[in-house]
Amino acid sequence: MENNTKIEVIVVGAGPAGVSAAITLARAGKKVLLVERADTAGEKNMFGGCIYAKQTADIFPKFWETAPVERPISNQKILLLTDCNSTQIEYSDSSKGCYKAFSVIRAKWDKWAVEQAQNEGAYYAPKTLVKELLVENGKVVGIQTEYEKFYSDIVILADGVNSILAKQIGLRNEIKDTDVTLNVKEVIKLSKEKLEDRFNIDENEGTGCKIIGGPLKDMFALGFMYTNKDTISIGYGISLDDLKKKKITPYELLEELKEHPAIAKYIKGGEVIEYSAHLIPEGGLNAMPKVYDNRVMIAGDAAMMVNNIHMEGTNLAMLSGKLAAQTAIFALEKGDFSASTLSLYHKKLKDSIILKDMQTHKNTVPFIKKHIKTITEMYPEFAQQVLELMTTADEIPKRAKYRKFLSSTVKSGIIQKSIPLGIFAMEKCLKK
Ligand SMILES: Cc1cc2nc3c(=O)[nH]c(=O)nc-3n(C[C@H](O)[C@H](O)[C@H](O)COP(=O)(O)OP(=O)(O)OC[C@H]3O[C@@H](n4cnc5c(N)ncnc54)[C@H](O)[C@@H]3O)c2cc1C
Structure with missing residues (x-):
């Protein structure tokens, strides 16, 4: 980026929300700077997980042809566990070529997604931690990183569940224990043949599992398993208040889950190659902050946009990033970045599945x-x-x-x- 380039929009965070915002702005010819604290986008990000084809393809058309996806999710299982037995319900979608979701590994996916944003003309600053927002006369005017200041007309906050920046400007409060789940996950390596054999899938198929009960019984907790190319992602999310009550470490609970006979048979003999933990905001509509103010908007997890009943987060992040970017484009063309103009973002969210579904699942x-x-x-x-x-x-x-x-x-x-x-x-x- 040239020293005298005038940045119109800064996007903080190169997860699904941030990249979607940056790419939408770049495609409209706007000068956008995407800032990410990690050395390589995605290296510290984790999820279950699968990305959903609809909202992903809206940003990256036909992404499955070139993106680092693991497997199309063609089978969905629900495992109902008792202490030592299980009932499995399986739904298979064999309409080939009609993809609904894909398992991905965030370290590979996020890196690829950022490259697409750069190809479209977005400036990208990795290894750049935003320490705080620059505020003048009550208006956000830019960002303060560890080393320098950057100014812009609009800042889009896509900095994930903890969003210290939204808290700094009073748009968010501390997240309550009841509004967040702690999620732990392991990636377990198996041979491709064993994995396909155990899940009864071929090389162009994949499985997503939701796990209810067993070691997770009587707690607000849900387990998951996803098949990748030659690894299995396995983990669970649990509300922080239940974890405290249970007096068990997250790692111990994951071990109990892995030892359940219905789970153990899938991962037997596999090698754990990764362990990670992350929070999911699950407070729903009641915990959602105001998502815009003068010269600033919040997207994705930072704005608590997660539909935990259907395990949707990346799709809402990508869609909200896109809607924030469209609002920014409108504001830039109007030359007015006031809260009143940016309230269009809230209207767009209301007209989309984001606020409609969050309203549906409010209680x-x-x-x-x-x-x-x-x-x-x-x-x-x-x-x-x-x-x-x-x-x-x-x-x-x-x-x-x-x-x-x-x-x-x-x-x-x-x-x-x-x-x-x-x-x-x-x-x-x-x-x-
Ligand atoms: C275990 C687990 C399983 C999940 N499973 C699914 C699933 O199967 N399907 C699904 O759709 N969703 C799933 N989700 C939810 C999904 O991962 C999130 O909703 C989604 O990642 C939100 O995207 P985001 O861009 O808002 O935030 P994030 O993905 O968290 O990205 C935020 C980015 O901002 C960067 N950042 C943060 N602070 C700063 C700062 N100060 N300066 C610079 N950079 C900063 C971070 O490094 C990160 O790259 C799951 C989540 C978890 C934890």
């Missing part, structure tokens, strides 16, 4: 927390009992078995709870 997390025992302990038990009943042939007459099953399930309350719970949950989502 879902408290609802799930209230019924956590039913969902993570009783449902897996119930599923196991039904399938065991249907598939066990022994000397006990069926009539006696049905009686025993009915009396134990009625006593536990699972039948009375499960159907109304499902309907009640949806009704709640439909309420405005």
